[in-house]
Amino acid sequence: IQRDAKVLIVGSGIAGISAALKLNVAGFKNVHILEATGRSGGRIKTGKMGNNIVEIGAHCIHGPSEENPVFCLARQYGLLDPEALTPENQAMDVAGHPPWVPNFFTSSGRKVNSEVALPFQMTRLEILDETSDYQGKAEPFPSVGEFVRSKAMEKWKDADNATRSLGFSVVSNMMKVECCFIGTHSMDAVGLSGLSLYKTLPGLDCTFPKGYEGLIKNLLLEIPPDTVTYNCPVRCIEWNNTEAQSTVKVECEDGTGMTADHVIVTVSLGYLKKHHSAMFSPPLPLHKLQSIQRQGFGTNNKIYVEFDSPWWDADCEVIYFLWEDEDAMVDQMPDIPSSWIKKLFGFTVLKPTERYGHVLCGWIAGHESEYMETLSEQEVAQSVTHLIRRFTGNPILTPKRVMRSQWFHDPWTCGSYSFPGIGCSLQDCNNLEEPLPNTGSQPLQVLFAGEATHPCFYSTVHGALLSGWREADRLISHYSNAPSNHLTSK
Numbered sequence: 001i002q003r004d005a006k007v008l009i010v011g012s013g014i015a016g017i018s019a020a021l022k023l024n025v026a027g028f029k030n031v032h033i034l035e036a037t038g039r040s041g042g043r044i045k046t047g048k049m050g051n052n053i054v055e056i057g058a059h060c061i062h063g064p065s066e067e068n069p070v071f072c073l074a075r076q077y078g079l080l081d082p083e084a085l086t087p088e089n090q091a092m093d094v095a096g097h098p099p100w101v102p103n104f105f106t107s108s109g110r111k112v113n114s115e116v117a118l119p120f121q122m123t124r125l126e127i128l129d130e131t132s133d134y135q136g137k138a139e140p141f142p143s144v145g146e147f148v149r150s151k152a153m154e155k156w157k158d159a160d161n162a163t164r165s166l167g168f169s170v171v172s173n174m175m176k177v178e179c180c181f182i183g184t185h186s187m188d189a190v191g192l193s194g195l196s197l198y199k200t201l202p203g204l205d206c207t208f209p210k211g212y213e214g215l216i217k218n219l220l221l222e223i224p225p226d227t228v229t230y231n232c233p234v235r236c237i238e239w240n241n242t243e244a245q246s247t248v249k250v251e252c253e254d255g256t257g258m259t260a261d262h263v264i265v266t267v268s269l270g271y272l273k274k275h276h277s278a279m280f281s282p283p284l285p286l287h288k289l290q291s292i293q294r295q296g297f298g299t300n301n302k303i304y305v306e307f308d309s310p311w312w313d314a315d316c317e318v319i320y321f322l323w324e325d326e327d328a329m330v331d332q333m334p335d336i337p338s339s340w341i342k343k344l345f346g347f348t349v350l351k352p353t354e355r356y357g358h359v360l361c362g363w364i365a366g367h368e369s370e371y372m373e374t375l376s377e378q379e380v381a382q383s384v385t386h387l388i389r390r391f392t393g394n395p396i397l398t399p400k401r402v403m404r405s406q407w408f409h410d411p412w413t414c415g416s417y418s419f420p421g422i423g424c425s426l427q428d429c430n431n432l433e434e435p436l437p438n439t440g441s442q443p444l445q446v447l448f449a450g451e452a453t454h455p456c457f458y459s460t461v462h463g464a465l466l467s468g469w470r471e472a473d474r475l476i477s478h479y480s481n482a483p484s485n486h487l488t489s490k
């Protein structure tokens, strides 16, 4: 059976490409992707710093095991290191928190013995674990931030000043780590029950030795070469055109118009939040709009810093910077221009050293991260150098190179990834993925894919990929079930 229905896909990120590939395999011959930029991959973006490969967007495979389609594809294409393929690596269940070897430094320039800091770290993980108790239940706290603060106060209420102060510093740091992981400005913006919607997969996170974009390149080789039209931003999607033969009209920024039977929209939630009113005619239904507004979409950026030689331990995998004046355990800086750098929780160490040299990846989320994007790379380098000198107590440490990402100011992404905002439930995700119209004589004119539309793997590459497959399957089963003039025999 050959399907000649015309399908336009907006966006050539992993969701758009995976939808196109699945439709192609099912025999759909008229599938095109319209991409705003000059490249495919979207938030999967590999760059170079000196001779080093660095990931500007997605960093690793979260939960690389059989159930993860990104892992299976990367294995099939031969893109992973042998250690990532071992059964032991796939079986490790770390619930989203890899057991990295830490180094702790404080704002008075001291290196804290890990044995002293680790019990505080354990408390941090126990508190986080407790958040899952509130899945689908009435929430006793307005946000995860409030919950964590209250638990920490209770834990150290009778402790001596030094213990309490270190505990609160570790918790403040943990909130900044979690802001990066979740992609939010503050843990005060994340709902307790929403948090437990996210599902982790077994497997110790692994990276792509030659870059995440290798996955995109391999997938593109499997679809016809002219499938993607680049530098073609879509401005407006007119649906419900009942009088026309093809029901959806798509208009691009340059004024070009196209028609299609189905359009799969894969733009980020950040882009949708900002541009939905110009993008859809008629406007999106109210319940969908409300869910777009309720779902969170935040910023997480990286600051890569390269040194000639390491100032961290040889086995160290993550460096935490503990501020000694953060007893209030807040993760939002009061004066962003002067104190944005305090939001950087620390660095992960790129491994193996033989491959990367001495490169650290700093992580910073939220409005502080968005402000960082407005500074020049030189200004960012100055602030980071100052910070590292202060925390190590070494006044001459100087990075060789500094490079950062700027996801908030990327006009086609408008941030990093989605998270469940306060009051969010599974229903919001269902509303996001719901096609338009869902029923009637001409259903499925506009379909929605992309990371934010996955009910439990949102914010990840595998969630985005699965959402593309889901929408392709929706069309495949539509044409398989209904006798349609779009089905013709070969």
Ligand code: 6YU
Residues within 6 Å of the ligand: 010, 011, 012, 013, 014, 015, 016, 034, 035, 036, 037, 040, 041, 042, 043, 044, 056, 057, 058, 059, 060, 061, 062, 180, 181, 182, 183, 194, 195, 196, 198, 232, 233, 234, 235, 266, 267, 268, 271, 300, 301, 302, 405, 407, 412, 413, 415, 416, 417, 419, 420, 449, 450, 451, 452, 458, 459, 460, 461, 462, 464
């Ligand atoms: C993962 C990881 N990772 C770090 C950073 C970022 C992300 N993610 P795309 O945006 O890719 O594609 C849309 C396309 O549409 C794009 O090409 C646009 O140009 C185009 N477009 C837009 N407007 C258009 C228009 N008008 N017309 C035409 N085209 C248009 N994921 O698995 N591992 O390590 C990380 C990380 C800095 C920015 C990540 C990670 C997220 C993924 O990158 C992302 O989900 C997918 O690439 C999105 O693909 P897509 O196709 O949907 O959109 C509660 C709870 C918490 C749970 N969170 C915890 C999970 C942790 C998340 N990950 C950690 C972050 C890291 C380190």
